[in-house]
Amino acid sequence: xxxxxxxxxxxxxxxxxxxxxxxxxxxxxxxxxxxxxxxxxxxxxxxxxxxxxxxxxxxxxxxxxxxxxxxxxxxxxxxxxxxxxxxxxxxxxxxxxxxxxxxxxxxxxxxxxxxxxxxxxxxxxxxxxxxxxxxxxxxxxxxxxxxxxxxxxxxxxxxxxxxxxxxxxxxxxxxxxxxxxxx
Numbered sequence: 001x002x003x004x005x006x007x008x009x010x011x012x013x014x015x016x017x018x019x020x021x022x023x024x025x026x027x028x029x030x031x032x033x034x035x036x037x038x039x040x041x042x043x044x045x046x047x048x049x050x051x052x053x054x055x056x057x058x059x060x061x062x063x064x065x066x067x068x069x070x071x072x073x074x075x076x077x078x079x080x081x082x083x084x085x086x087x088x089x090x091x092x093x094x095x096x097x098x099x100x101x102x103x104x105x106x107x108x109x110x111x112x113x114x115x116x117x118x119x120x121x122x123x124x125x126x127x128x129x130x131x132x133x134x135x136x137x138x139x140x141x142x143x144x145x146x147x148x149x150x151x152x153x154x155x156x157x158x159x160x161x162x163x164x165x166x167x168x169x170x171x172x173x174x175x176x177x178x179x180x181x182x183x
Contacts, residue, residue: 006035007061016050023047027054034058128159129169137170143177150176 008028016024027047031054033039043051129137135147150173159166166172 003035003062003065006032006058009057012054012057015053016047019046019050027051030054031058035062128154128166134169134173137173138177141174143173145173145177 008031016027019027023045024047026043026045027050030041030043030047030051033041034055035058040051040055129151131147131151134145134150137143138145138147154160154166154169154172159169161172
């Protein structure tokens with residue numbers, strides 16, 4: 001992802017104090033154009049003495065940003081792969097035991113996990129919670145929240161908190177409990 005801003009260190013303000021406001025403005029505009037397009041346009045006035053300094057600094061910022069972005073992307077991919085391999089989103093888990101006697105009998109036992117036990121198998125459930133999830137969480141944590149009202153409210157709002165998508169519904173439930181359901 002490309003940078004959508006131009007970092008402007010405070011040291012520029014001190015170093016370039018000799019420039020007039022007009023020259024400083026032109027230098028900043030030059031820096032923004034360079035950071036956005038890579039274009040090195042003409043400069044006039046005393047700001048031309050600072051263009052190389054600014055270009056080198058902007059290049060360092062861009063390289064650092066790209067490196068951090070690359071590392072975060074790789075970490076995200078590793079996390080998604082680990083989550084995918086470790087997290088089973090199933091309603092039941094089957095345990096099979098096989099015993100062989102001389103008659104070659106096979107004994108199979110199937111155990112259905114409760115919702116809470118499933119949560120322990122897979123702590124991260126994709127998508128928003130249902131009313132049972134919220135009710136169970138409130139009961140387990142001792143929170144006084146009307147699960148149906150909570151789910152209805154956030155479902156109606158597209159699981160958004162203001163203009164931001166909800167990241168952690170459990171934290172939202174705790175907040176709802178603190179505010180006594182007042183939104």
